[in-house]
Amino acid sequence: MKNKLRRSMLYIPANNPGMIQDAFIYGADAILFDLEDSITLTEKDAARYLLCNALQELDFGQAEIVVRINPLNTEYGRNDLEVIVPAKPDAIRVPKVETGEQIKKIDSLLGKLERKAGITRGSIEIMAMIETARGVLNAREIAKASPRITALNLGAEDLTADLGVRRSDEGIELLYARSQIIYAAAENGIDIIDTVYSDVENITGLKEEAIMSKRLGFTGKSVIHPKQIEIVNSVFTPSTEEIKEAEKIVKRALEAEKRGFGVVTVDGKMVDIPVIERAKKLLDRVESIRRASN
Numbered sequence: 001m002k003n004k005l006r007r008s009m010l011y012i013p014a015n016n017p018g019m020i021q022d023a024f025i026y027g028a029d030a031i032l033f034d035l036e037d038s039i040t041l042t043e044k045d046a047a048r049y050l051l052c053n054a055l056q057e058l059d060f061g062q063a064e065i066v067v068r069i070n071p072l073n074t075e076y077g078r079n080d081l082e083v084i085v086p087a088k089p090d091a092i093r094v095p096k097v098e099t100g101e102q103i104k105k106i107d108s109l110l111g112k113l114e115r116k117a118g119i120t121r122g123s124i125e126i127m128a129m130i131e132t133a134r135g136v137l138n139a140r141e142i143a144k145a146s147p148r149i150t151a152l153n154l155g156a157e158d159l160t161a162d163l164g165v166r167r168s169d170e171g172i173e174l175l176y177a178r179s180q181i182i183y184a185a186a187e188n189g190i191d192i193i194d195t196v197y198s199d200v201e202n203i204t205g206l207k208e209e210a211i212m213s214k215r216l217g218f219t220g221k222s223v224i225h226p227k228q229i230e231i232v233n234s235v236f237t238p239s240t241e242e243i244k245e246a247e248k249i250v251k252r253a254l255e256a257e258k259r260g261f262g263v264v265t266v267d268g269k270m271v272d273i274p275v276i277e278r279a280k281k282l283l284d285r286v287e288s289i290r291r292a293s294n
C-alpha cells in the first residue's frame with residue numbers, strides 16, 4: 001500500500017537519472033519529481049520523457065509518487081500532463097495556483113487524459129502550490145475546487161519574491177500565508193505541506209523551522225536533499241511522551257465514561273471531549289506511521 005503520510009516530500013530534478021534511480025533509498029514519504037523550476041527551458045522535453053520512462057520502469061517501493069508540472073498557462077504544463085498521466089503518478093503538484101478555476105481546468109484535463117490512458121477517472125490526486133499573494137488570498141476556494149485535492153503546499157521562495165521581501169530565519173514574513181493556508185486546508189480536511197528549507201548545510205535551522213511549522217499546523221515539509229529527510233520525518237512523528245500522554249487520556253476518559261463522567265482530570269489537567277478527540281487523532285496518526293513503516 002502507498003505511504004500517504006507526507007511528512008517529507010523529496011524534490012528530485014526530473015533530468016537527473018542518478019538521483020531518480022536512488023530516489024527510494026532515502027526514506028522520504030513522498031518522492032516529488034520536478035519538471036518546473038529546477039529544469040531549464042532547454043531541458044524540459046528531455047526531463048519529461050526521462051521521467052515518464054522512469055515511472056514506468058522503476059519500483060519506488062511504498063513512497064508516494066508526485067510530479068510537479070509546469071504551470072498550465074505555459075507551453076510546457078499541458079505537455080507535462082499529456083506525457084506523465086499515462087505513467088500513473090499518484091499525484092500532480094501544480095505550481096503557482098491562484099484561483100479555484102485553474103484547479104477545475106486541471107481536474108477536467110486530468111479526467112480526459114485518464115480516460116485516454118485507461119486509468120480510473122479521479123485516481124490521480126492534485127496538490128496545489130500556493131506561492132503568490134493572489135494564491136494566498138484565494139487559498140480557501142483553491143482548497144475546495146476539486147475532490148482530487150489532497151494537499152496544499154506553501155512555496156516560500158516564489159512567495160517572498162512576489163512580495164518583494166527577504167526570507168528570514170524566523171519566518172515572520174510568511175506567518176500570514178502559513179496561517180491562511182493551514183486554515184484553508186483544515187477546513188477541507190486535507191494535508192498542508194510546508195515549503196523547502198534551502199540552506200542544506202544548516203540542520204539546526206531546518207529543525208527549528210520544521211518544529212515551528214508543526215506547531216502552526218503543517219502536516220509535513222518539502223525537502224531538497226536526502227540529509228533533510230530524517231530530521232523532518234522525526235519532527236512530524238509524535239514523540240514517545242506525546243504518545244504516552246494520548247494513551248493515558250484515552251484510557252482515563254473511557255474509565256470515566258463507564259462511571260458516567262464526561263470530564264476528568266489527568267495529571268492535574270482537565271480532559272473533556274476536544275482533548276480526547278485530539279488524543280485519538282494523534283494515536284490514529286501513530287498507527288498510520290506504524291503501518292507505513294512495516
Ligand SMILES: CC(=O)SCCNC(=O)CCNC(=O)[C@H](O)C(C)(C)COP(=O)(O)OP(=O)(O)OC[C@H]1O[C@@H](n2cnc3c(N)ncnc32)[C@H](O)[C@@H]1OP(=O)(O)O
Binds near residue numbers: 010034157224
Ligand atoms: C524553490 C524550488 O522550487 S525548490 C525545488 C526545486 N529544486 C530541486 O529540486 C533541487 C533538489 N536538490 C538538488 O538538486 C541537490 O540536492 C542540490 C543541487 C541542492 C545539491 O546537490 P549536490 O551538490 O549533488 O549535493 P551532495 O553532493 O550533497 O549530494 C550527495 C548525494 O545525494 C544525492 N542527492 C542530492 N540531492 C538529492 C535529491 N534531491 N534527491 C536524491 N538524491 C540527491 C546526490 O546525487 C549525491 O549522491 P551520490 O553520493 O550517489 O553522488
Ligand SMILES: O=C([O-])CC(=O)C(=O)O
Binds near residue numbers: 154156
Ligand atoms: O517550497 C517549495 O515547494 C519550493 C518552491 O517552489 C518555492 O519555494 O517557491
Ligand SMILES: [Mg+2]
Binds near residue numbers: 037095131155158
Ligand atoms: Mg516555487
